[in-house]
Amino acid sequence: LTERVALRGIFNYINADFDTDRKDDWFLWRMGVQYRTVKWLGFRLDYLFEKRDSTLDTANYYSNSVMFSIEGFL
Numbered sequence: 233l234t235e236r237v238a239l240r241g242i243f244n245y246i247n248a249d250f251d252t253d254r255k256d257d258w259f260l261w262r263m264g265v266q267y268r269t270v271k272w273l274g275f276r277l278d279y280l281f282e283k284r285d286s287t288l289d290t291a292n293y294y295s296n297s298v299m300f301s302i303e304g305f306l
Contacts, residue, residue, distance in 0.1 A: 238266040240278070256286045264299075274303040 233239060241263040248256040264278030276299070283294040 236268045238268075240264050240266060240276075254286060254288045254291070256284055256288075256291065258282075258284045266303075272305045274305065276301045276303060 242260070243262075244258075244260040246256075246258040248258070250256075259282070261281045262278055264276055266274060266276045268274040278299045278301075280297040280299060281295070282297075284292060286292050
């Protein structure tokens with residue numbers, strides 16, 4: 233957006249077919265904003281959603297996460 237503010241985002245999809253009858257569909261969606269205060273210091277705030285649909289019931293899951301990070305640049 234500007235020299236100091238950036239929007240970031242990714243979407244991943246993976247399909248895994250195992251040797252057994254198990255098949256998995258894995259989705260990952262991540263979006264966030266990054267702010268650089270000075271040339272060598274920045275901050276990020278991200279939201280992450282992850283879900284796995286599997287034919288094996290014990291392998292199904294989903295998660296929601298929020299991540300805050302401080303970044304130093306050399």
